[in-house]
Amino acid sequence: MTGFGHGRQVRTRPDASERPLSEAYDTALLDLDGVVYYAGGSAIAHAVDALGAARAGGMHLAYVTNNALRPPGVVAEHLTELGVPTGPADVITSAQAVARLIADEVPAGSRILLIGGEGLRVALRERGLVPVESLDDDPVAVVQGYGGPELPWGRFAEAAYAIGRGLPWYASNTDLTIPSARGIGPGNGAAVEVVRIATGAEPKVAGKPLPPMHRETVLRTGARRPLVVGDRLDTDIEGAFNGEVDSLLVFTGVTDVRRLLAAVPEHRPTYVAADLRGLLTPQPGVSETAAGPHTGFACGGWTGFVRGGALGVETDGDGSVAGLDPMDGVRALCAAAWSYAGEGSCDLDPGKALARLGLN
Incomplete structure (x- = not known):
């Protein structure tokens, strides 16, 4: 290790673990797309059995996603159908993180202009906020999250009008792309760019890799020794770096070995494994x-x-x-x-x- 700004150390090799990771850490904070299931919704090979074994051994499993479209209950139901028993409390979304961020900064019961889907609507209500559809409803802030491919263009215009009048703007996340069964499509970050171009404003962002998402995850899971498990260097691994927790990169999603070798310090995981079976084994040292x-x-x-x-x-x-x-x-x-x-x-x-x- 060598020096890195603010007292951090540059990681120059993956770490070793004499115990299986499922025993060395109390909670796995798992990304979903590319880690547990594919974009089409089917489980990734070995994921169901590996997660079942980790859970049986006492590891708490929590699922952390930047996708703000679906409420936690819907995500939990999907995972359970795949063979991974999950309750809504085990799912943490960027919608929840941004809702808490807003609730910390506006009066209770405030009206919030919603540009997004049902997951964000549910999260706002959970924090005692009132989602509204129009600037005419006197909102005090704007929140933008992924609303699916059918979100009307007029919703972006409504956000721009509100931001142009000085309302603070929040975004669940700024992922430019999102995987789907048909391929890679524009994500919430692309929609945020539309509003940014129209207004020249900058939103406050909650999702991975930024601290509000890590805070939300720790608050909801109570994790004392968490391990972030993901397939993306710029969200999952950087989020773990920002939160100063360990991470496991799996190669079942978007990152390949070539990209990993070229990773900058904040994108270098603690451990690497082919798939989620890496949770169940010790990690050899270098x-x-x-x-x-x-x-x-x-x-x-x-x-x-x-x-x-x-x-x-x-x-x-x-x-x-x-x-x-x-x-x-x-x-x-x-x-x-x-x-x-x-x-x-x-x-x-x-x-x-x-x-x-x-x-x-």
């Missing part, structure tokens, strides 16, 4: 070793190194990869790439190394 005339980083029979302007990986002994876990090779490569990059982003070519791991 140690410095010699790789020819250079320093290497060893993990599980693999050694990662920087040589000739590229990232490389090799195996012990006769060079066979039989019986070796490619994820150990990824951990070794992360140590090589992050140590080389320091406080920046590694720009070295990992192509041959990924091919060696069978991950190209």
Whole structure:
């Protein structure tokens, strides 16, 4: 580790855990899309069984999503149908986080101009606020959350009129895209940009990776030693970094190994795993070793190194990869790439190394 602003340390390799993560942490704060289920709603391979085993071992499971469209009860019902028994209290959304943020800053019972869907409406009412549809209803603030693909264009105009009159503006999150069964579509961040262009204003944002979402999650779960589990570097992992808690990145969603190797410090997870089965196993450590005339980083029979302007990986002994876990090779490569990059982003070519791991 080396120095990083405000006393933080730059992560130069994934951490080790002698105990399974489900035993080392009391609560898993799990993202949904790309971690538990696919955009179409079906469960990701191994997710149901892994979560069941973690729960049976005493780990509290909570589901944390930036999607403000669906109320927690609807999300919980979907998870239960997939085979992951879940109650509404176990689901935390950016709608809840932004509703608490607003409630802390306006009088109780205030009217709030709602630009979004049912999840945001439910969250406002939970905090004693009154959602309204028009500037003519005398709101004291504007809140914007994802309202689905059918949200009328006129809703953005209504937000712009209100903000133009000086009303404070809040956004559940600013994710530019959202996955769906048909592909990647524009998310709430794209809709926020429409209003931003029209008004020149900036909203107060609650969702991952910002602190209000982490605060909401901890308040609702009571977690004492949480582990953030996600597939996105810029929301899940950065959110864990901002909240100063540990994180596990899984490769079942949007992040691939190439992006991970190039991660800046705030996007470097504590642990990495292929999928949610990583919750149930110890995490092997990475140690410095010699790789020819250079320093290497060893993990599980693999050694990662920087040589000739590229990232490389090799195996012990006769060079066979039989019986070796490619994820150990990824951990070794992360140590090589992050140590080389320091406080920046590694720009070295990992192509041959990924091919060696069978991950190209």
